[in-house]
Amino acid sequence: MGLSPKHSPRTPTYLFPCVIALSFFSLTGLLLYKVDDVVSRTGTVVGHNLEPTPWHVFPTKPFDEETRQSRAYKIIQCSYLTCRNAVSGGSGRLGYAAGDAKAKAPTCPDFFKAIRRDLEPWMKTRISEGHLAEAQKYAAFRVVIVGGKMFVDWYYACVQSRAMFTVWGLLQLLRKYPGLVPDVDLMFDCMDKPSINKTEHNSKPLPLFRYCTTKEHFDIPFPDWSFWGWSEINIKPWREEFPDIKQGSQAVSWRDRKQLAYWKGNPDVLSPIRTELLNCNDSKAWGAEILRQDWVAAAKSGFKESKLSKQCNHRYKIYAEGYAWSVSLKYILSCGSVTLIITPQYEDFFTRGLIPLQNFIPINPLDLCPSIKRAVDWGNMHPREAEVLGKRGQDYMETLNMDRVYDYMFHLISEYSKLLNFKPTPPSSALEVCAESVLCFADEKQTLFLNSTKVSPSQTPPCTIKYV
Numbered sequence: 001m002g003l004s005p006k007h008s009p010r011t012p013t014y015l016f017p018c019v020i021a022l023s024f025f026s027l028t029g030l031l032l033y034k035v036d037d038v039v040s041r042t043g044t045v046v047g048h049n050l051e052p053t054p055w056h057v058f059p060t061k062p063f064d065e066e067t068r069q070s071r072a073y074k075i076i077q078c079s080y081l082t083c084r085n086a087v088s089g090g091s092g093r094l095g096y097a098a099g100d101a102k103a104k105a106p107t108c109p110d111f112f113k114a115i116r117r118d119l120e121p122w123m124k125t126r127i128s129e130g131h132l133a134e135a136q137k138y139a140a141f142r143v144v145i146v147g148g149k150m151f152v153d154w155y156y157a158c159v160q161s162r163a164m165f166t167v168w169g170l171l172q173l174l175r176k177y178p179g180l181v182p183d184v185d186l187m188f189d190c191m192d193k194p195s196i197n198k199t200e201h202n203s204k205p206l207p208l209f210r211y212c213t214t215k216e217h218f219d220i221p222f223p224d225w226s227f228w229g230w231s232e233i234n235i236k237p238w239r240e241e242f243p244d245i246k247q248g249s250q251a252v253s254w255r256d257r258k259q260l261a262y263w264k265g266n267p268d269v270l271s272p273i274r275t276e277l278l279n280c281n282d283s284k285a286w287g288a289e290i291l292r293q294d295w296v297a298a299a300k301s302g303f304k305e306s307k308l309s310k311q312c313n314h315r316y317k318i319y320a321e322g323y324a325w326s327v328s329l330k331y332i333l334s335c336g337s338v339t340l341i342i343t344p345q346y347e348d349f350f351t352r353g354l355i356p357l358q359n360f361i362p363i364n365p366l367d368l369c370p371s372i373k374r375a376v377d378w379g380n381m382h383p384r385e386a387e388v389l390g391k392r393g394q395d396y397m398e399t400l401n402m403d404r405v406y407d408y409m410f411h412l413i414s415e416y417s418k419l420l421n422f423k424p425t426p427p428s429s430a431l432e433v434c435a436e437s438v439l440c441f442a443d444e445k446q447t448l449f450l451n452s453t454k455v456s457p458s459q460t461p462p463c464t465i466k467y468v
Protein backbone atom coordinates (compact mmCIF):
# COMPACT_ATOMS: atom_id res chain seq x y z
CA MET A 1 0.00 0.00 0.00
CA GLY A 2 1.37 3.29 -1.01
CA LEU A 3 1.78 6.14 1.39
CA SER A 4 -0.97 8.60 1.16
CA PRO A 5 0.31 11.93 -0.03
CA LYS A 6 -0.97 13.37 3.25
CA HIS A 7 1.64 11.47 5.25
CA SER A 8 4.60 11.91 3.05
CA PRO A 9 7.32 14.21 4.41
CA ARG A 10 6.95 17.76 3.30
CA THR A 11 8.03 18.03 -0.22
CA PRO A 12 11.59 19.25 -0.73
CA THR A 13 10.38 21.70 -3.35
CA TYR A 14 9.32 23.92 -0.43
CA LEU A 15 12.14 23.15 1.91
CA PHE A 16 15.19 23.67 -0.22
CA PRO A 17 14.41 27.14 -1.50
CA CYS A 18 13.57 28.17 2.03
CA VAL A 19 16.78 26.83 3.48
CA ILE A 20 18.77 28.24 0.64
CA ALA A 21 17.11 31.60 0.85
CA LEU A 22 17.53 31.67 4.60
CA SER A 23 21.19 30.75 4.50
CA PHE A 24 21.74 33.15 1.66
CA PHE A 25 20.29 36.01 3.63
CA SER A 26 22.10 35.16 6.81
CA LEU A 27 25.35 34.66 4.95
CA THR A 28 24.90 37.92 3.14
CA GLY A 29 23.99 39.56 6.41
CA LEU A 30 27.03 38.08 8.07
CA LEU A 31 29.21 39.10 5.16
CA LEU A 32 27.87 42.63 5.15
CA TYR A 33 28.37 42.83 8.87
CA LYS A 34 31.92 41.53 8.47
CA VAL A 35 32.66 43.92 5.64
CA ASP A 36 31.28 46.80 7.64
CA ASP A 37 33.41 45.77 10.57
CA VAL A 38 36.56 45.54 8.46
CA VAL A 39 35.82 48.85 6.74
CA SER A 40 35.31 50.67 10.01
CA ARG A 41 38.63 49.38 11.34
CA THR A 42 40.70 50.22 8.26
CA GLY A 43 42.88 53.31 8.54
CA THR A 44 43.84 54.92 5.26
CA VAL A 45 46.39 57.30 3.81
CA VAL A 46 43.75 60.04 3.75
CA GLY A 47 42.68 59.40 7.33
CA HIS A 48 39.55 57.23 7.17
CA ASN A 49 38.69 55.80 10.59
CA LEU A 50 41.53 57.67 12.26
CA GLU A 51 41.45 60.31 14.98
CA PRO A 52 43.76 63.33 14.77
CA THR A 53 46.97 63.00 16.76
CA PRO A 54 46.04 63.74 20.41
CA TRP A 55 49.28 65.71 20.91
CA HIS A 56 48.26 68.09 18.15
CA VAL A 57 44.54 68.09 17.47
CA PHE A 58 43.31 69.54 14.19
CA PRO A 59 39.93 69.66 12.50
CA THR A 60 39.40 66.52 10.44
CA LYS A 61 38.50 67.03 6.85
CA PRO A 62 35.32 65.72 5.27
CA PHE A 63 35.70 62.81 2.87
CA ASP A 64 34.81 62.99 -0.80
CA GLU A 65 32.54 59.96 -0.90
CA GLU A 66 28.92 60.82 -0.44
CA THR A 67 27.41 57.68 1.00
CA ARG A 68 28.41 55.02 3.48
CA GLN A 69 28.34 52.43 0.73
CA SER A 70 30.57 54.37 -1.59
CA ARG A 71 33.02 54.92 1.23
CA ALA A 72 33.02 51.22 2.09
CA TYR A 73 33.51 50.37 -1.55
CA LYS A 74 36.42 52.78 -1.88
CA ILE A 75 38.17 51.54 1.23
CA ILE A 76 37.85 47.90 0.20
CA GLN A 77 38.86 48.67 -3.36
CA CYS A 78 41.85 50.90 -2.59
CA SER A 79 43.15 49.25 0.57
CA TYR A 80 42.61 45.56 -0.08
CA LEU A 81 42.36 44.97 -3.81
CA THR A 82 44.55 47.54 -5.54
CA CYS A 83 48.10 46.50 -4.56
CA ARG A 84 47.30 42.86 -5.30
CA ASN A 85 46.89 43.70 -8.97
CA ALA A 86 49.57 46.38 -9.06
CA VAL A 87 52.66 45.97 -11.16
CA SER A 88 54.84 48.77 -9.87
CA GLY A 89 56.72 48.85 -6.60
CA GLY A 90 60.35 48.17 -5.91
CA SER A 91 60.49 45.13 -8.15
CA GLY A 92 61.93 46.88 -11.22
CA ARG A 93 65.56 46.86 -12.20
CA LEU A 94 68.15 49.50 -11.57
CA GLY A 95 68.93 51.62 -14.62
CA TYR A 96 72.66 50.93 -14.30
CA ALA A 97 74.82 47.84 -14.04
CA ALA A 98 77.11 47.19 -11.10
CA GLY A 99 80.37 47.68 -12.98
CA ASP A 100 79.11 50.48 -15.21
CA ALA A 101 81.83 53.11 -15.40
CA LYS A 102 79.41 55.80 -16.56
CA ALA A 103 77.22 55.22 -13.54
CA LYS A 104 79.64 56.90 -11.20
CA ALA A 105 78.18 57.82 -7.84
CA PRO A 106 78.29 61.55 -7.10
CA THR A 107 79.50 62.77 -3.73
CA CYS A 108 76.74 63.62 -1.25
CA PRO A 109 76.47 67.16 0.09
CA ASP A 110 78.39 67.61 3.31
CA PHE A 111 75.32 67.86 5.48
CA PHE A 112 74.55 64.15 4.92
CA LYS A 113 77.06 63.57 7.69
CA ALA A 114 74.35 64.67 10.11
CA ILE A 115 72.74 61.25 9.57
CA ARG A 116 75.35 59.61 11.80
CA ARG A 117 74.87 62.27 14.46
CA ASP A 118 71.10 61.78 14.38
CA LEU A 119 71.49 58.01 14.84
CA GLU A 120 74.31 58.25 17.40
CA PRO A 121 71.99 57.56 20.38
CA TRP A 122 71.46 53.95 19.17
CA MET A 123 74.95 53.09 17.96
CA LYS A 124 75.74 51.12 21.13
CA THR A 125 72.32 49.92 22.28
CA ARG A 126 70.96 49.30 18.78
CA ILE A 127 67.21 49.43 18.20
CA SER A 128 64.94 46.68 19.54
CA GLU A 129 61.27 45.88 19.06
CA GLY A 130 60.84 47.28 22.57
CA HIS A 131 62.17 50.66 21.39
CA LEU A 132 59.60 50.69 18.59
CA ALA A 133 56.74 49.60 20.84
CA GLU A 134 57.45 52.62 23.05
CA ALA A 135 58.03 55.00 20.16
CA GLN A 136 54.61 53.96 18.85
CA LYS A 137 52.99 56.05 21.59
CA TYR A 138 54.32 59.14 19.81
CA ALA A 139 53.74 57.99 16.23
CA ALA A 140 51.00 58.56 13.69
CA PHE A 141 52.03 55.57 11.63
CA ARG A 142 54.54 52.79 11.29
CA VAL A 143 56.33 51.96 8.06
CA VAL A 144 57.66 48.46 7.45
CA ILE A 145 59.58 47.73 4.27
CA VAL A 146 60.25 44.09 3.51
CA GLY A 147 61.65 42.81 0.24
CA GLY A 148 60.95 46.11 -1.52
CA LYS A 149 57.28 46.11 -0.47
CA MET A 150 55.92 48.68 1.89
CA PHE A 151 53.40 48.14 4.68
CA VAL A 152 51.84 50.82 6.84
CA ASP A 153 50.14 50.50 10.20
CA TRP A 154 48.02 53.57 10.95
CA TYR A 155 47.54 54.97 14.46
CA TYR A 156 46.36 58.54 13.86
CA ALA A 157 45.41 60.79 10.99
CA CYS A 158 47.85 63.43 9.75
CA VAL A 159 46.78 66.98 9.01
CA GLN A 160 45.93 67.76 5.35
CA SER A 161 47.73 65.48 2.89
CA ARG A 162 51.02 65.10 4.76
CA ALA A 163 50.63 61.34 5.18
CA MET A 164 49.76 60.83 1.54
CA PHE A 165 52.78 62.73 0.20
CA THR A 166 55.20 61.26 2.74
CA VAL A 167 54.11 57.71 1.99
CA TRP A 168 54.31 58.52 -1.72
CA GLY A 169 57.87 59.77 -1.31
CA LEU A 170 58.88 56.50 0.33
CA LEU A 171 57.21 54.48 -2.42
CA GLN A 172 59.09 56.48 -5.05
CA LEU A 173 62.34 55.81 -3.20
CA LEU A 174 61.64 52.09 -3.61
CA ARG A 175 61.01 52.62 -7.32
CA LYS A 176 64.14 54.71 -7.77
CA TYR A 177 66.47 52.21 -6.13
CA PRO A 178 64.90 48.78 -6.62
CA GLY A 179 66.68 46.15 -4.59
CA LEU A 180 68.82 48.67 -2.72
CA VAL A 181 66.55 49.84 0.10
CA PRO A 182 67.02 47.43 3.02
CA ASP A 183 64.22 45.96 5.12
CA VAL A 184 63.26 48.42 7.79
CA ASP A 185 60.74 49.10 10.55
CA LEU A 186 60.21 52.71 11.69
CA MET A 187 57.80 54.96 13.56
CA PHE A 188 56.77 58.29 12.06
CA ASP A 189 54.97 61.33 13.43
CA CYS A 190 53.80 63.83 10.89
CA MET A 191 53.03 66.78 13.17
CA ASP A 192 55.33 69.75 13.69
CA LYS A 193 56.83 69.58 17.16
CA PRO A 194 59.57 67.17 18.16
CA SER A 195 58.50 65.03 21.12
CA ILE A 196 61.41 62.89 22.30
CA ASN A 197 62.95 65.31 24.80
CA LYS A 198 66.60 64.39 25.50
CA THR A 199 66.28 65.07 29.22
CA GLU A 200 63.14 63.05 29.69
CA HIS A 201 64.23 60.17 27.47
CA ASN A 202 67.83 60.22 28.55
CA SER A 203 67.81 56.65 29.90
CA LYS A 204 66.10 55.21 26.81
CA PRO A 205 66.13 57.33 23.65
CA LEU A 206 63.23 56.44 21.36
CA PRO A 207 63.68 56.48 17.60
CA LEU A 208 60.96 58.56 15.97
CA PHE A 209 61.01 60.05 12.48
CA ARG A 210 59.46 63.46 11.78
CA TYR A 211 60.07 66.53 9.69
CA CYS A 212 62.30 68.39 12.16
CA THR A 213 64.22 68.19 15.39
CA THR A 214 66.11 70.42 17.84
CA LYS A 215 69.36 70.09 19.76
CA GLU A 216 67.25 69.09 22.77
CA HIS A 217 65.42 66.25 21.04
CA PHE A 218 66.17 62.75 19.77
CA ASP A 219 63.63 63.00 16.94
CA ILE A 220 65.15 62.04 13.58
CA PRO A 221 64.57 64.59 10.79
CA PHE A 222 63.24 63.34 7.45
CA PRO A 223 62.39 65.31 4.25
CA ASP A 224 58.97 66.91 4.61
CA TRP A 225 55.94 66.21 2.43
CA SER A 226 56.18 69.46 0.48
CA PHE A 227 59.06 68.12 -1.62
CA TRP A 228 56.30 66.14 -3.34
CA GLY A 229 53.91 69.08 -3.22
CA TRP A 230 51.54 70.80 -0.82
CA SER A 231 48.27 70.59 -2.69
CA GLU A 232 46.17 72.52 -0.14
CA ILE A 233 48.09 75.76 -0.66
CA ASN A 234 49.11 75.13 -4.23
CA ILE A 235 52.83 74.69 -3.65
CA LYS A 236 54.06 72.49 -6.45
CA PRO A 237 56.51 69.61 -6.11
CA TRP A 238 60.08 70.81 -5.52
CA ARG A 239 61.14 69.49 -8.91
CA GLU A 240 58.90 72.17 -10.47
CA GLU A 241 58.76 74.80 -7.75
CA PHE A 242 62.51 75.43 -7.54
CA PRO A 243 63.02 76.08 -11.28
CA ASP A 244 59.92 78.29 -11.23
CA ILE A 245 61.23 80.40 -8.38
CA LYS A 246 64.70 80.57 -9.88
CA GLN A 247 63.29 81.70 -13.19
CA GLY A 248 61.01 84.20 -11.47
CA SER A 249 64.01 85.51 -9.52
CA GLN A 250 65.80 86.30 -12.77
CA ALA A 251 63.02 88.66 -13.82
CA VAL A 252 64.44 91.33 -11.49
CA SER A 253 68.21 91.58 -11.08
CA TRP A 254 69.48 91.79 -7.53
CA ARG A 255 70.50 95.46 -7.96
CA ASP A 256 67.03 96.40 -9.11
CA ARG A 257 65.27 94.78 -6.19
CA LYS A 258 63.76 96.80 -3.35
CA GLN A 259 66.42 97.62 -0.79
CA LEU A 260 64.30 96.20 2.00
CA ALA A 261 63.89 92.99 3.96
CA TYR A 262 60.66 91.21 3.12
CA TRP A 263 58.54 88.71 4.95
CA LYS A 264 55.13 87.44 4.01
CA GLY A 265 53.45 84.72 5.99
CA ASN A 266 50.95 83.72 8.58
CA PRO A 267 51.67 85.38 11.94
CA ASP A 268 48.81 83.58 13.70
CA VAL A 269 50.50 80.26 14.31
CA LEU A 270 51.41 80.59 18.00
CA SER A 271 54.86 81.77 17.03
CA PRO A 272 56.21 84.49 19.35
CA ILE A 273 58.91 85.46 16.87
CA ARG A 274 56.42 86.08 14.07
CA THR A 275 54.30 88.22 16.36
CA GLU A 276 57.36 90.22 17.26
CA LEU A 277 58.34 90.52 13.63
CA LEU A 278 55.17 92.55 13.00
CA ASN A 279 56.78 95.32 15.09
CA CYS A 280 59.58 95.64 12.55
CA ASN A 281 57.16 96.61 9.78
CA ASP A 282 58.65 100.02 9.09
CA SER A 283 60.68 100.55 5.96
CA LYS A 284 62.32 103.75 7.25
CA ALA A 285 63.12 102.73 10.81
CA TRP A 286 63.95 99.05 10.25
CA GLY A 287 64.28 98.59 6.50
CA ALA A 288 61.64 95.87 6.59
CA GLU A 289 58.33 95.13 4.93
CA ILE A 290 56.20 92.60 6.79
CA LEU A 291 53.04 91.31 5.20
CA ARG A 292 50.28 89.00 6.27
CA GLN A 293 49.55 86.01 4.05
CA ASP A 294 45.85 85.33 4.01
CA TRP A 295 45.53 81.75 2.76
CA VAL A 296 41.73 81.87 2.59
CA ALA A 297 41.77 84.90 0.33
CA ALA A 298 44.67 83.41 -1.64
CA ALA A 299 42.70 80.21 -2.23
CA LYS A 300 39.72 82.26 -3.46
CA SER A 301 41.84 84.06 -6.02
CA GLY A 302 43.33 80.79 -7.20
CA PHE A 303 46.68 81.52 -5.48
CA LYS A 304 47.70 83.88 -8.28
CA GLU A 305 48.89 86.61 -5.93
CA SER A 306 50.77 84.22 -3.68
CA LYS A 307 52.90 82.58 -6.35
CA LEU A 308 56.32 82.06 -4.81
CA SER A 309 58.08 82.83 -8.07
CA LYS A 310 56.67 86.37 -7.91
CA GLN A 311 58.06 86.97 -4.43
CA CYS A 312 61.68 87.60 -5.31
CA ASN A 313 61.53 91.38 -5.64
CA HIS A 314 63.46 92.33 -2.51
CA ARG A 315 67.17 92.25 -1.88
CA TYR A 316 66.60 90.64 1.52
CA LYS A 317 64.15 88.01 2.63
CA ILE A 318 63.43 87.08 6.21
CA TYR A 319 62.87 83.56 7.51
CA ALA A 320 60.94 83.27 10.77
CA GLU A 321 59.97 79.92 12.30
CA GLY A 322 56.31 79.18 12.66
CA TYR A 323 54.74 76.83 15.17
CA ALA A 324 57.93 74.80 14.69
CA TRP A 325 60.23 74.70 11.66
CA SER A 326 58.66 75.98 8.47
CA VAL A 327 58.72 74.58 4.94
CA SER A 328 59.05 78.16 3.69
CA LEU A 329 62.82 78.31 4.24
CA LYS A 330 63.62 76.42 1.06
CA TYR A 331 61.48 78.76 -1.03
CA ILE A 332 62.96 81.87 0.60
CA LEU A 333 66.53 80.69 -0.03
CA SER A 334 65.64 79.91 -3.66
CA CYS A 335 65.09 83.58 -4.53
CA GLY A 336 68.74 84.51 -4.60
CA SER A 337 68.02 87.41 -2.27
CA VAL A 338 70.06 87.64 0.91
CA THR A 339 68.28 85.37 3.37
CA LEU A 340 68.02 86.75 6.88
CA ILE A 341 67.41 83.77 9.15
CA ILE A 342 66.11 84.64 12.59
CA THR A 343 68.18 82.18 14.60
CA PRO A 344 65.96 79.13 14.70
CA GLN A 345 65.19 76.65 17.41
CA TYR A 346 64.26 73.86 15.00
CA GLU A 347 66.28 72.25 12.28
CA ASP A 348 65.24 70.09 9.38
CA PHE A 349 67.39 67.64 7.47
CA PHE A 350 68.97 70.12 5.06
CA THR A 351 69.36 73.21 7.23
CA ARG A 352 72.34 71.62 8.95
CA GLY A 353 74.39 72.49 5.86
CA LEU A 354 73.72 76.22 5.93
CA ILE A 355 76.71 78.35 6.91
CA PRO A 356 76.22 81.80 8.49
CA LEU A 357 77.62 84.72 6.47
CA GLN A 358 78.30 82.30 3.62
CA ASN A 359 74.80 81.56 2.37
CA PHE A 360 72.64 83.46 4.86
CA ILE A 361 72.85 86.16 7.53
CA PRO A 362 71.79 85.21 11.07
CA ILE A 363 69.41 87.56 12.85
CA ASN A 364 69.42 87.83 16.62
CA PRO A 365 65.89 87.08 17.89
CA LEU A 366 66.57 89.00 21.11
CA ASP A 367 67.42 92.16 19.19
CA LEU A 368 65.12 91.58 16.26
CA CYS A 369 64.39 94.85 14.45
CA PRO A 370 67.82 96.44 14.98
CA SER A 371 69.47 93.21 13.85
CA ILE A 372 67.44 93.22 10.62
CA LYS A 373 68.29 96.86 10.09
CA ARG A 374 72.02 96.19 10.49
CA ALA A 375 71.91 93.39 7.90
CA VAL A 376 70.01 95.56 5.41
CA ASP A 377 72.41 98.48 5.91
CA TRP A 378 75.44 96.24 5.48
CA GLY A 379 74.04 94.78 2.24
CA ASN A 380 73.20 98.17 0.80
CA MET A 381 76.71 99.37 1.62
CA HIS A 382 78.30 96.21 0.15
CA PRO A 383 76.03 95.27 -2.75
CA ARG A 384 78.59 93.10 -4.50
CA GLU A 385 79.21 90.87 -1.47
CA ALA A 386 75.53 90.79 -0.61
CA GLU A 387 74.54 89.71 -4.09
CA VAL A 388 77.08 86.87 -3.99
CA LEU A 389 75.84 85.77 -0.59
CA GLY A 390 72.28 85.65 -1.87
CA LYS A 391 73.35 83.67 -4.91
CA ARG A 392 75.12 81.14 -2.70
CA GLY A 393 71.86 80.55 -0.84
CA GLN A 394 70.12 79.88 -4.13
CA ASP A 395 72.94 77.58 -5.28
CA TYR A 396 72.62 75.64 -2.03
CA MET A 397 68.97 74.96 -2.78
CA GLU A 398 69.77 74.04 -6.37
CA THR A 399 72.21 71.41 -5.11
CA LEU A 400 69.36 69.98 -3.09
CA ASN A 401 67.51 68.53 -6.07
CA MET A 402 65.15 65.58 -5.77
CA ASP A 403 67.96 63.11 -6.51
CA ARG A 404 69.71 64.32 -3.38
CA VAL A 405 66.48 64.28 -1.36
CA TYR A 406 65.98 60.62 -2.27
CA ASP A 407 69.64 59.95 -1.52
CA TYR A 408 69.24 61.45 1.92
CA MET A 409 66.23 59.20 2.56
CA PHE A 410 68.18 56.25 1.21
CA HIS A 411 71.22 56.80 3.43
CA LEU A 412 69.17 57.59 6.51
CA ILE A 413 67.02 54.47 6.11
CA SER A 414 70.05 52.32 5.32
CA GLU A 415 72.00 53.49 8.36
CA TYR A 416 68.94 53.20 10.58
CA SER A 417 68.21 49.71 9.30
CA LYS A 418 71.71 48.55 10.27
CA LEU A 419 70.87 49.42 13.87
CA LEU A 420 67.80 47.17 14.11
CA ASN A 421 68.54 44.09 16.20
CA PHE A 422 65.59 42.16 14.78
CA LYS A 423 64.26 41.18 11.37
CA PRO A 424 61.47 43.53 10.24
CA THR A 425 58.12 41.86 9.56
CA PRO A 426 54.86 43.70 8.93
CA PRO A 427 52.50 43.51 11.93
CA SER A 428 49.21 41.74 11.20
CA SER A 429 47.34 45.04 11.40
CA ALA A 430 49.48 46.65 8.68
CA LEU A 431 48.34 46.86 5.07
CA GLU A 432 50.48 46.92 1.99
CA VAL A 433 50.57 50.29 0.25
CA CYS A 434 51.69 50.83 -3.32
CA ALA A 435 51.62 53.76 -5.73
CA GLU A 436 48.27 52.57 -7.11
CA SER A 437 46.64 52.39 -3.69
CA VAL A 438 47.76 55.92 -2.85
CA LEU A 439 46.50 57.23 -6.20
CA CYS A 440 43.24 55.39 -5.56
CA PHE A 441 42.54 57.72 -2.61
CA ALA A 442 43.86 60.93 -4.19
CA ASP A 443 41.65 63.82 -5.27
CA GLU A 444 42.16 65.65 -8.55
CA LYS A 445 44.86 68.06 -7.44
CA GLN A 446 46.71 65.44 -5.45
CA THR A 447 46.66 63.10 -8.45
CA LEU A 448 48.27 65.80 -10.54
CA PHE A 449 51.10 66.27 -8.03
CA LEU A 450 51.57 62.57 -7.42
CA ASN A 451 51.60 61.90 -11.13
CA SER A 452 54.27 64.49 -11.77
CA THR A 453 56.57 63.12 -9.05
CA LYS A 454 56.65 59.52 -10.24
CA VAL A 455 60.24 58.34 -10.65
CA SER A 456 61.82 55.59 -12.70
CA PRO A 457 64.69 53.33 -11.68
CA SER A 458 67.84 55.38 -11.24
CA GLN A 459 70.53 55.57 -13.93
CA THR A 460 73.16 56.32 -11.30
CA PRO A 461 73.95 54.92 -7.86
CA PRO A 462 73.06 56.94 -4.75
CA CYS A 463 75.64 59.58 -3.85
CA THR A 464 78.36 58.50 -1.48
CA ILE A 465 79.02 60.13 1.87
CA LYS A 466 82.68 60.97 2.40
CA TYR A 467 83.34 60.60 6.11
CA VAL A 468 86.80 61.89 6.93
Ligand SMILES: *[C@@H]1O[C@H](CO)[C@@H](O)[C@H](O)[C@H]1NC(C)=O
Residues within 6 Å of the ligand: 197, 198, 199, 200, 216
Ligand atom coordinates in the same frame (compact mmCIF):
# COMPACT_ATOMS: atom_id res chain seq x y z
C1 LIG B 1 62.70 68.70 28.29
O1 LIG B 1 62.26 68.22 29.53
C2 LIG B 1 62.79 68.92 30.65
C3 LIG B 1 62.37 68.19 31.91
O2 LIG B 1 61.00 67.89 31.92
C4 LIG B 1 62.28 70.35 30.60
O3 LIG B 1 62.82 71.09 31.67
C5 LIG B 1 62.74 70.98 29.27
O4 LIG B 1 62.20 72.28 29.15
C6 LIG B 1 62.28 70.13 28.10
N1 LIG B 1 62.90 70.65 26.89
C7 LIG B 1 62.21 71.01 25.82
C8 LIG B 1 63.01 71.53 24.68
O5 LIG B 1 61.00 70.92 25.76
Ligand SMILES: *[C@@H]1O[C@H](CO)[C@@H](O)[C@H](O)[C@H]1NC(C)=O
Residues within 6 Å of the ligand: 278, 281, 289, 290, 291, 292
Ligand atom coordinates in the same frame (compact mmCIF):
# COMPACT_ATOMS: atom_id res chain seq x y z
C1 LIG C 1 53.05 96.79 7.09
O1 LIG C 1 53.06 98.08 6.61
C2 LIG C 1 52.48 98.23 5.33
C3 LIG C 1 52.70 99.66 4.89
O2 LIG C 1 52.51 100.56 5.92
C4 LIG C 1 51.02 97.84 5.40
O3 LIG C 1 50.42 97.93 4.13
C5 LIG C 1 50.91 96.38 5.89
O4 LIG C 1 49.57 95.99 6.04
C6 LIG C 1 51.64 96.22 7.20
N1 LIG C 1 51.68 94.81 7.57
C7 LIG C 1 51.02 94.30 8.59
C8 LIG C 1 51.19 92.84 8.83
O5 LIG C 1 50.32 94.95 9.32
Ligand SMILES: *[C@@H]1O[C@H](CO)[C@@H](O)[C@H](O)[C@H]1NC(C)=O
Residues within 6 Å of the ligand: 447, 448, 451
Ligand atom coordinates in the same frame (compact mmCIF):
# COMPACT_ATOMS: atom_id res chain seq x y z
C1 LIG D 1 48.71 60.60 -14.75
O1 LIG D 1 49.64 60.01 -15.63
C2 LIG D 1 49.13 58.98 -16.42
C3 LIG D 1 50.24 58.36 -17.23
O2 LIG D 1 51.37 59.18 -17.31
C4 LIG D 1 48.00 59.51 -17.32
O3 LIG D 1 47.45 58.48 -18.05
C5 LIG D 1 46.96 60.15 -16.45
O4 LIG D 1 45.98 60.77 -17.26
C6 LIG D 1 47.56 61.19 -15.54
N1 LIG D 1 46.52 61.70 -14.66
C7 LIG D 1 46.41 62.97 -14.37
C8 LIG D 1 45.27 63.35 -13.51
O5 LIG D 1 47.19 63.81 -14.74
